[in-house]
Amino acid sequence: MGQIRLGGNPEISVTLRRSARARRLSLRVSQLDGRVTLTLPNAVSEKEGLRFLRDKEEWLRGHLSKRQAVVVVGPGARLPVEGVLHEIRPTSGRSVVQAGGLLLVPGEPDRMAARLKGWLRTRARDRLSEASDRYAEALGRPYSRLTLRDTRSRWGSCTHDGGLMYSWRLILGHPQVLDYVAAHEVAHLRHMNHSPEFWAEVTNLYGDWKAPRRWLRDHGAELHRYRFD
Incomplete structure (x- = not known):
């Protein structure tokens, strides 16, 4: 696994994952912590994966913006x-x-x-x-x-x-x-x-x-x- 960053405001950190079982590119946002994972089949190049990621950038930013912010438990929370x-x-x-x-x-x-x-x-x-x-x-x-x-x-x-x-x-x-x-x-x-x-x-x-x-x-x-x- 590797880590790449999608520039912009805010910058998005994306975990890059290779899978021999994957048949297609997939982009997943964890419902628990908002972590973004891009899964690539072994036959797909990283360059193609980055192109896929940029094509999905608008959807990804919209999805992340809807997530509720983390609440740190303390006075006033x-x-x-x-x-x-x-x-x-x-x-x-x-x-x-x-x-x-x-x-x-x-x-x-x-x-x-x-x-x-x-x-x-x-x-x-x-x-x-x-x-x-x-x-x-x-x-x-x-x-x-x-x-x-x-x-x-x-x-x-x-x-x-x-x-x-x-x-x-x-x-x-x-x-x-x-x-x-x-x-x-x-x-x-x-x-x-x-x-x-x-x-x-x-x-x-x-x-x-x-x-x-x-x-x-x-x-x-x-x-x-x-x-x-």
Whole structure:
């Protein structure tokens, strides 16, 4: 892989990738971090790839301009909790307080993001444990453990030995989306696939899952724009 730059305002950094399996040139913008990748089949020259990139420049700039900016979590920033935006403000005390559209976070400003992240993870574990317990009881199959991660490729997973994993960032989205992901992963305790029987099980546990699944597809990447580091 290499790196090239498309001049202009702003300049765009593009990762150049060769692929023996690719049949045609392709340009991809990551929905998670906005990274631009140009994939070239082995038979295509870099010169031809650059020509393709310039032909697509207007589309690329338009696509990048529509992406929402990264939000650095700190005083004055606005952060969603269960789908509702809250403004972050410093406060005295020992615990994070959620009240009236505010998140009141104690401690030094440079530690606020870490403290808030810990608070969100605890809240996510509580909500996901409750939802997973409820759906597992309805299914009649227990899970073996529940872990939280900050995954970018998936919102949840289920292992063959009954372990459930979720992205803690689900707590930023609407509660029904978190509930749907829990039902989805619990349904895998019975069906380790995405067969019609699996989706029937999800429907039996959750109900009509199409809207929250569509929200994750269309808006889920937005939950990754909040930076806590």
